[in-house]
Amino acid sequence: MAKSKATIDEHGQMRDRRGEWRPGRLVFLEPLLDRPSDIRGLLRWMFGFPGMLYPWFALYMGVIGVSYAFFTPEFVVMQSWSIGWVLEIVLRNAVILTLWNGVFHLWFIRFRMQGRKKKYNANWMSTNNPTFLFNNQVYDNVFWSYSGVLFWSGYECLMWWAYANDMLPFVGFDTNPVYFCLLMLAVPFWRNFHFYWIHRLIHWKPLYDWVHYLHHKNVNVGPWSGMAMHPVEHLFYFSCILIHFIVPSHPLHMMFNAFQTSLGPAVSHSGFDEIVFGDEMALRNDRYMHYLHHRFHNVNFGESNVPLDKWFGSLHDGSPEADAHFRQVHMERIKARQA
Ligand SMILES: [Zn+2]
Ligand SMILES: [Zn+2]
Known part of the structure; x- marks a missing residue:
């Protein structure tokens, strides 16, 4: 039965x-770029918790x-192509993605460790839904995420x-x-700059209908939704790694670029505003911006550290005024299409 009015949930x-x-x-x-x-x-963001360095940057440094x-594999092994070392990279990346996404999935979705506390969308992942492969949102998302591992590993092997x-x-x-x-600190900025532009590109209607619709089947997102993309989107998405053909870098920069591109989406699609540990502790997650992209589609193409959305007028800041503005824009777009 459709809900007719606002309600207070079990967490108040x-x-x-x-x-x-x-x-x-x-x-x-x-x-840094916004103000x-x-x-x-700036100092609070750079050295605070959570901030530029802690916890995510530090965690990525540990993983890479x-x-x-x-x-x-050893450099001498990777000098010539062979199935052995390529498979080693693919397998390593599949294991890392499984562990990383798995932790978030188990916490938020499987065991519902914090219930719906700070969860944007009231619903859980969809089941018995023919929109998704295998009629199951999580299975669908996992399937497409492993397709992403192949592209991640392909680009990485080329660079190695x-x-x-x-x-x-x-x-x-x-x-x-x-x-x-x-350069290490600049990697997330480059990644999000690149993501904004390829994301705008795949919102071009022919590409959206062919490619990006697959990611947007996930209106209510979960950790595995982040990398659930069409293979053509994976091809575009991971092309940010090619920057190391031009910019003098160490392989660790390339790895950070590749790993953050692969693992970041689980965090940005968690669907929760905070990771809550018991009654006392919470880690602010700030994934409101991309959640609103899944909710409204034509807003927030980028991420929060490179404010291109603000500069180009597509920022939905989460306010009721922004709701009204973008609803109006949406209606005008529909009218223009019908005219
Ligand atoms: Zn998304
Ligand atoms: Zn999109």
Whole structure:
């Protein structure tokens, strides 16, 4: 039965007639490019928790460090193509994605560790739904995510082969430590800059209908929804890795770029505004911006650290005013199409 009015859920959260909960604050734009003159805000974001460095950046550094040291073939092996080392990379990436996405899925969805506390959409993942492969949203999302692993690994193998054959501009920590660190910090900005443009491209109607519709079947998102994309979208999405053909980098920069592109979507599609541990502790997750993209489609094409949406007028900041504005834009677009 359709809900007719706002309700209070089991956690005391107000949900609208569609069952949606909003965090009651605006979308957080990270200050470096959005308001660089706000020095205090900038410092708080750079060194605070959660912030630029903790916890996600530090966690990624741990994952790529271990993968580089223990689960990447020797350069001499990767100088020539062979099925052995390529499979090793594919398998390593499949295991990492399974563990990473698995932790978020088990926490939020399978065991519902925090119930619907801070969950934007009231519903759980869809079952018995022919929209999705196998009539099951999670199975569908898992299937397409492993297709993503093939593209992630394909790009990564190409880069490893090129590094092993000295075909890429190389920078080491020992010779250029400042550049090395700054480039590492710049990787998420490059990634999101790239994502904004390819995301706008696949919202072009012919590409949307052919490719991107698959990702947008997920209006109510979960951790596995992030990488649930059409293979053509994977091809575009992971092309951000090719930057290392031009920009002098270390393989660790390439790995960070590739790993964040692969693992980040589980976090950005968690569907929860905070990761809540018991009554006392919560980790702000700030995925409101991309959640609104899944809800409204033609808003928030980018992420919060590169405010291209704000500069080009597609930012939905989560306010009722933005709701009204983009509804109006939507209606005008429909009228123009019918005229
Ligand atoms: Zn998405
Ligand atoms: Zn989209």
